[in-house]
Amino acid sequence: MTTARNRTRQVTLLGILTALCVALRIVKIPFPNVQPVTDILMIVTLLLGVSAGLLLAVSTMVISNIFLGFGLWTLPQIGAYALCILLVALVKWLLPLTRWFWLQLVIATALGFVYGFLISIGMAAIGSLGGVGFWAYYLAGIPFDAYHAVGNLLFYPLLIKPLTITLKKYWEREV
Numbered sequence: 301m302t303t304a305r306n307r308t309r310q311v312t313l314l315g316i317l318t319a320l321c322v323a324l325r326i327v328k329i330p331f332p333n334v335q336p337v338t339d340i341l342m343i344v345t346l347l348l349g350v351s352a353g354l355l356l357a358v359s360t361m362v363i364s365n366i367f368l369g370f371g372l373w374t375l376p377q378i379g380a381y382a383l384c385i386l387l388v389a390l391v392k393w394l395l396p397l398t399r400w401f402w403l404q405l406v407i408a409t410a411l412g413f414v415y416g417f418l419i420s421i422g423m424a425a426i427g428s429l430g431g432v433g434f435w436a437y438y439l440a441g442i443p444f445d446a447y448h449a450v451g452n453l454l455f456y457p458l459l460i461k462p463l464t465i466t467l468k469k470y471w472e473r474e475v
Contacts, residue, residue: 313470314355317344321360326367333444334451336459338411341381342388343463346398348471350389357381376422380415387414401460408456412449416441 321337329335337360345353361377362370391397391407398404420438427433 309471310352313348313467314352314359317356318359318363321356322364322367325360325364329451331447331451333412333448336451336455338381338384338415338448338452339408339456339459340463341385342404342408342411342456343460344467345385345388346392346404347464347467350385353385353388354382357385372426373419373423376419376426379422380418383418384411384415387411404460405453405456409449409453412447412452413445416445416448 317340321340324335324340325337327335341353341357341360344356358378361374361381365371365374365377388397388407388411391403395403397407417438420434420441424434424437427437
């Protein structure tokens with residue numbers, strides 16, 4: 301049973317993680333699509349579950365897009381992250397993902413390409429692109445997906461341990 305105290309802790313944690321993801325999404329790195337948000341969403345999903353990952357994804361995309369530009373593309377962004385989170389949960393359910401760092405790293409890297417493909421599907425649906433239009437849009441985005449994937453590959457090893465320790469300490473701390 302969820303107590304009021306636990307609910308408050310959940311909301312507080314979601315707020316802190318959302319602020320972190322929004323700030324990291326807004327801060328520009330010289331390479332487009334290189335940001336640790338996908339890795340953070342994966343780690344949160346592995347440690348706190350699908351609902352926490354989904355809530356974080358939605359709140360991050362909505363709030364960051366208020367600053368970066370809000371439009372129809374926000375819906376495919378949310379949908380793509382939702383499907384990425386469900387993919388991580390599925391792999392965790394099928395395999396002992398939390399014990400295999402190398403598999404986590406492979407999945408985090410692959411999510412850069414998965415996210416890009418899903419965004420392309422969403423944008424094609426919104427823009428009413430036909431088959432050729434979809435493939436042109438998708439293929440034009442592959443370099444950006446590669447930046448995203450490489451960023452995930454580089455950030456994941458840097459984030460997994462400190463974020464895991466911090467989340468566990470926060471959740472286990474007596475209040």
